[in-house]
Amino acid sequence: MSTKDRxxxxxxxxxxxxxxxxxxxxxxxxxxxxxxPSLYKHYKGKEDILNALIDNAEARYEESFGSEQHIGKIPExxxxxxxxTMERILFTMRDPMIRKIRKFLVQEQFRSDRLAAITTxxxxxxxxxxxxxxxxxxxxxxxxxxxxxxxxATELVSPVVLWISQADRQPQFEQEIIDRIERHIRxxxxxYMSA
Amino acid sequence: MSTKDRxxxxxxxxxxxxxxxxxxxxxxxxxxxxxxPSLYKHYKGKEDILNALIDNAEARYEESFGSEQHIGKIPExxxxxxxxTMERILFTMRDPMIRKIRKFLVQEQFRSDRLAAITTxxxxxxxxxxxxxxxxxxxxxxxxxxxxxxxxATELVSPVVLWISQADRQPQFEQEIIDRIERHIRxxxxxYMSA
DNA sequence: AAGAAAAGCTAAAAAACATTAGCTTTATTA
DNA sequence: TAATAAAGCTAATGTTTTTTAGCTTTTCTT
Numbered sequence: 001m002s003t004k005d006r007x008x009x010x011x012x013x014x015x016x017x018x019x020x021x022x023x024x025x026x027x028x029x030x031x032x033x034x035x036x037p038s039l040y041k042h043y044k045g046k047e048d049i050l051n052a053l054i055d056n057a058e059a060r061y062e063e064s065f066g067s068e069q070h071i072g073k074i075p076e077x078x079x080x081x082x083x084x085t086m087e088r089i090l091f092t093m094r095d096p097m098i099r100k101i102r103k104f105l106v107q108e109q110f111r112s113d114r115l116a117a118i119t120t121x122x123x124x125x126x127x128x129x130x131x132x133x134x135x136x137x138x139x140x141x142x143x144x145x146x147x148x149x150x151x152x153a154t155e156l157v158s159p160v161v162l163w164i165s166q167a168d169r170q171p172q173f174e175q176e177i178i179d180r181i182e183r184h185i186r187x188x189x190x191x192y193m194s195a
Numbered sequence: 196m197s198t199k200d201r202x203x204x205x206x207x208x209x210x211x212x213x214x215x216x217x218x219x220x221x222x223x224x225x226x227x228x229x230x231x232p233s234l235y236k237h238y239k240g241k242e243d244i245l246n247a248l249i250d251n252a253e254a255r256y257e258e259s260f261g262s263e264q265h266i267g268k269i270p271e272x273x274x275x276x277x278x279x280t281m282e283r284i285l286f287t288m289r290d291p292m293i294r295k296i297r298k299f300l301v302q303e304q305f306r307s308d309r310l311a312a313i314t315t316x317x318x319x320x321x322x323x324x325x326x327x328x329x330x331x332x333x334x335x336x337x338x339x340x341x342x343x344x345x346x347x348a349t350e351l352v353s354p355v356v357l358w359i360s361q362a363d364r365q366p367q368f369e370q371e372i373i374d375r376i377e378r379h380i381r382x383x384x385x386x387y388m389s390a
Numbered sequence: 391a392a393g394a395a396a397a398g399c400t401a402a403a404a405a406a407c408a409t410t411a412g413c414t415t416t417a418t419t420a
Numbered sequence: 421t422a423a424t425a426a427a428g429c430t431a432a433t434g435t436t437t438t439t440t441a442g443c444t445t446t447t448c449t450t
Contacts, residue, residue, distance in 0.1 A: 021216035022216070024437060035398075037400085037439075038397065038398050040439070041397055045439070046438070103305075106305075110364065116365055119364065151378070151379065154354050155379075159349050161357060187346050191386065198427080231409090232409075233429075237427085240408075
């Protein structure tokens with residue numbers, strides 16, 4: 001991994017934890033193992049690092065949630081659906097890279113219009129679209145009752161989104177939150193899945 | 196309004212818009228109409244302003260959402276429920292004080308454990324408890340089907356919470372978001388209200 | 391291997407803020 | 421109304437952090 005890339009990597013870690021303003025150029029340099037002025041051989045300044053990092057994070061997030069492959073095959077049963085969904089959520093909550101990008105976005109979403117748009121697109125629209133497709137597929141198989149798949153996806157996904165960012169803020173409640181999420185998903189199935 | 200209070204007021208406005216780190220003592224002073232050093236006659240420093248402001252905001256928020264009176268009387272019909280709920284949401288979205296406090300909390304929730312806890316308590320638990328009580332009341336009247344009121348409240352409230360913060364980030368989509376919220380609430384009624 | 395380019399370092403400058411010192415004006419109150 | 425306290429101002433200081441200057445070492449290229 002090149003120094004240039006390691007700078008972005010460490011910057012993301014630090015920005016996610018302490019925010020952009022809460023992170024010094026010196027801290028980033030230290031993590032990379034160089035002195036602060038050397039950063040300027042790779043980037044024009046702190047803000048330049050931020051911009052490169054946003055480009056990068058956007059691509060990475062797209063890779064993880066934007067593509068077709070992440071829908072996977074449409075679940076065949078209720079238990080299948082619950083299991084796959086919980087797996088995806090646990091991955092989202094625990095994967096270090098996704099976690100960092102999410103924490104970064106939540107903290108810095110107001111810094112620019114671009115960040116605001118990314119937050120909306122990823123946190124709300126991206127995951128929702130994915131579940132709209134999944135629910136659609138399951139409706140076709142007769143597993144869900146006929147309804148508007150987008151509305152159902154919203155009801156499924158949005159509490160989860162809130163709880164995940166709560167878990168980011170208060171990691172001591174992680175397990176409790178995971179349990180709550182599973183209960184929510186099962187209740188969702190009770191209401192909307194065909195008997 | 197005393198200078199001391201006006202400082203808090205302007206500080207909140209600026210913190211909500213540009214964040215704590217993004218706001219200079221000088222900017223606050225300018226809005227108040229004094230010079231920066233004069234602030235120090237009223238507060239020990241910038242952080243002291245922040246703390247006073249948090250105390251203040253917490254009280255104000257409590258006043259608006261924490262008390263019994265804001266549940267109001269339990270709605271008598273589906274249309275009544277939709278109307279009252281939408282009114283409350285529009286108030287939350289548009290009332291300048293509530294709006295400022297919310298934007299401030301969203302931005303600064305990671306600054307301290309206290310702020311993280313406030314965010315959770317207000318944004319998630321507070322409103323949810325209110326709707327749990329309302330739905331409970333409506334179940335007693337036979338307006339809702341029998342179910343766990345807390346789970347229903349979550350499903351009702353959490354997409355709204357997300358959409359409201361989206362509207363804060365991207366005010367150009369406010370109307371679209373309001374429409375989406377109303378559709379969501381009506382769908383919620385379709386699913387859970389007795390025929 | 392010589393020369394050039396890239397990446398690093400130390401030391402210093404510059405910038406951006408918060409805060410303090412010391413004095414003046416305004417408001418209170420005895 | 422005189423004394424005192426509160427609130428304000430300008431000028432300066434302190435601090436923290438980003439950025440530049442100038443030099444050295446390493447790495448790549450021919």
